[in-house]
Amino acid sequence: MANKAYVKNVYDCAFAQPARHINAHAWCMGNPAMMGTDSYAFFSICEISYGGCAIEDNHKNSDHCYFIMEGAGYSIINGKRYEYKKGDVMWIPGNSNHEMYPKGIEGLRFVVTLTGKDFNQTEPFVRAVTSVPTAVPPKHNNAIAWPVVTPKNGGSNTIEFHITELFPGGNAEEDVHEDADHMYYFIEGTGYSIVEGERLEYGPGDAMFIPAGAKHSMFNTGEGTLRMVASFGPSRKVMRP
Structure with missing residues (x-):
């Protein structure tokens, strides 16, 4: 890590x-x-x-x-x-x-x-963002994402860049990305993540870093949508051509 x-x-x-x-x-x-x-x-x-x-x-x-x-x-x-x-x-x-x-x-x-x-x-x-077909990220519930820049749609192996929304009550179940660091920027809404057992809370104007190999989950705690930039650096190998 x-x-x-x-x-x-x-x-x-x-x-x-x-x-x-x-x-x-x-x-x-x-x-x-x-x-x-x-x-x-x-x-x-x-x-x-x-x-x-x-x-x-x-x-x-x-x-x-x-x-x-x-x-x-x-x-x-x-x-x-x-x-x-x-x-x-x-x-x-x-x-x-x-x-x-x-x-x-x-x-x-x-x-x-x-x-x-x-x-x-x-x-x-x-x-x-809205020109990209939507997807439900793996292990996400009540969520939607726009994979705007990936190695498969014109980007490179250095980064994935997504806009992701967790709707009220939505969550991302515990996951681990061994081959990529995470950076998030939260545009609207409130929530928290559990990263290696530590609770990290966030809202609009916050950024969160999660290192490769860290167990992490995410929860929307507000009444509105939790909307964020979600990026991986470098791109995950599973997302490469």
Whole structure:
């Protein structure tokens, strides 16, 4: 097992302006120093305000995955324009020149992951979460998920990126993923997990890390839906072509 599971609220994390960003700030909720593993270079919440941008950069050794929570914008990736809005996910493979701009006056707020670069280069894409066929994750009850980025649908072996909902009374039974770390970000609702016997509670704005090999379960404790980003780094072997 790598490091110990934890829950962090976004506003309990120090924020900083990311390199090569203007009028922007980010809260890092997961990195190798926090997690004790290098499956994620970063798992962060980022905001780019009106008039700001992320100027052209290239993370040669990291694949990117973004989930747009607020606002609309566009990116130029290897010379091609990609537009996105709230509810979209953008995939950028490693060694891609990319930049990012809000549209309108609202600004952008998004989850962003950086994971290791896969040896198989893939093409960037933007897709709406709701455009992906839904699935019921294994060992989940009263739940639904959208597997937005996986090795089988255009991503790479470095990460899986899902949006998952547990409805009132729903739960995920105890499970173990020996070959992948977990990072979650909770968008709405309340709940808790039992990870190796420890109870971890969470709500909107919280992130949770679960290391590979840890026994874990999940429960919705609220009257509404528990909605979250659920990611695996790297992708589980069972999800690879």
